[in-house]
Amino acid sequence: MDPEAATGVDRVPHGSSDDPDVLDFSANTNPAVPEGAREVYADAFDAARTYPAEPPDAYRDAAAAVVGCDAADVVPTPGGLAAIRLGIETTVTAGDSVLVPKPSFAEYAREVRLQGAEPTFVAHDAVLDADPSAHALVVLCTPNNPTGDCADPERLRAFAARCRAAGTPLLVDEAFLGYTDTPSLAGTEGVMVARSLTKLYGLPGIRAGYAVAVGDLRERLLGARRTWNLGRPALAVGTHCLDRTDFVAETRRRVAAERERLRDALDAAGYDVHPSDAPFLLLDVGDRTVDAVVAGARERGVAVRDATTFRGLDAHVRVAVRRPAENDRLVEVLADV
Template identity: 70%
Template sequence: MNFDTARDTQRTPHGSSDDPDVLDFSANTNPHVPEGTEAAYRDAFEAAGTYPREPPAEYRRAAAEYVGCDPEAVISTPGGLAAIRLVIDLAVDPGDSVAIPSPSFGEYAREVRLQDGEPVFVPQAEIADADPAAHALVIVCNPNNPTGNAYPDEKLRTLAARCRAAGTPLLVDEAFLGFTDRPSLAGEPGVVVARSLTKLFGLPGIRAGFAVATGAWREALANARRTWNLGAPALATGAHCMRQGEFVAETRERVAAERERMREGLTDAGYAVHPSDAPFVLLDVGDRGVDAVVAGAAEAGIAVRDATTFRGLDNHVRVAVRTRAANDRLLEVLRDR
């Protein structure tokens, strides 16, 4: 990372409100956490008196069970974004091009630029057909943020095979995949998967995640990872949450049902709703205008995500799927905007 490049590379806008009086639909985190999470966090206090064990074996076992891979393939990171940065740092040299979906998570391009690489934006619907031979790295977000669509498993595995043939690593950001019943690419040769516990388990402040890789990439990531990069509370609560299968199943069912109900209500209200497999939906607001919708929601005590900060979107907002009561309130407000 170059000093001058870092000085000139601006921060990327994100959702989330820290106002406790605001009903926040701008961040895509679960409003619920698994039972027993607070106890697991509190019980970890005693363990915080010593450095965490290296490598964090229990956390790696829980992550491996969660995504279906070998524990040795798990590299713990403080959130999914830390895994993404680590991969880009290792894969990208100055002047390298990286295939990035568009619109998608803005941090991909930012991290590439911090390495003096060149983001090459590919329409997100076409990213699985990108030519890996032309790039130092290919990135896919599955399901994609902010559009919400997931890619067919076979399509991604075909892309992974083409990346292997070209000698180009494939980074798959699965931050929202846990909300679906689709299989992870964790353990697929030549693929690095980045996972976050922020979204599904409603714990953005814990900063827990991991990468999964095999072969030379596993070795490089394991060696490059900072020692003790997760604290005892993050390790303990993360391991606890990843073993709550009933919570995951209930969350998937609730989100799918509420997302469909929101889609119907928002469509009836005149919004164009993008198909979604994620815990959020992307809306084309039409003649209402983004500023008017965002401001009107704010007047009613609701935060929605201004999606015009995503590349290629100029008339969209993104709204999370929350509880039934909260979703009813959002529908009531947006119908009047």
């Protein structure tokens, strides 16, 4: 990290509300958690009196089974953002250019700037047409946040091959890919994948995630990873959740059905709804103002994400896909603001 940059890079805004009286559609986390996770967390307390195993083999095995890679290629991290930082700081130096999508997760540009490098922005749906050769790294999010569209797998693999030929690593954020049946790019040469337990398993406070890479990129990530960077509770709960394939299947079914139902209802309420493969929808507010929608929903006990904080958006809010009754409440509120 560039010491000078560390004092001049601002924090970026995010969704989520800590108010228990607010129905939170501003954060894209699963409202359900895998059965038994609470008990696993409690049981891990006694084990936390000692350091966790290093490397944490059970966690790596469980993660590898999810994305279909070798366990040796899994690099545990305290959340997906830690995996993103690890990927950027091991490939980028001061003065470099990094290709970053827009609109997309604002932390990518922030992490690039912390290295003293410069983000070069390109439309999120044009990244796969870009020339990677002029950049030290390319970042891609699939499904993209906040638009929700998933990159075409064949085009993505072809782009990864172009990145390899150019000698430019590709960092793919798959935080929401588990909501789809699209295969992970984990284990692909020249590619670093970042994954998180935050979104799919509804556990943002656990801070568990992982990166996946092979070859020289893997050695960089493993070498830079801090020893004991996940505590025993995070490892235990993470391993438990990663093994819950039935939970994932049910979550995918529910989100797919509710997303389409919610999209139709919000479209009928006068919002222009962007197609999505993710557990959220991006809405153009049309004749309304974003401030009025956000404030009006909040007055009625519902939090939605002001999406104008994403580069390139000026008339949008983002809403999560929650349970049926909660989604009905969202429609009722947004139709009335």
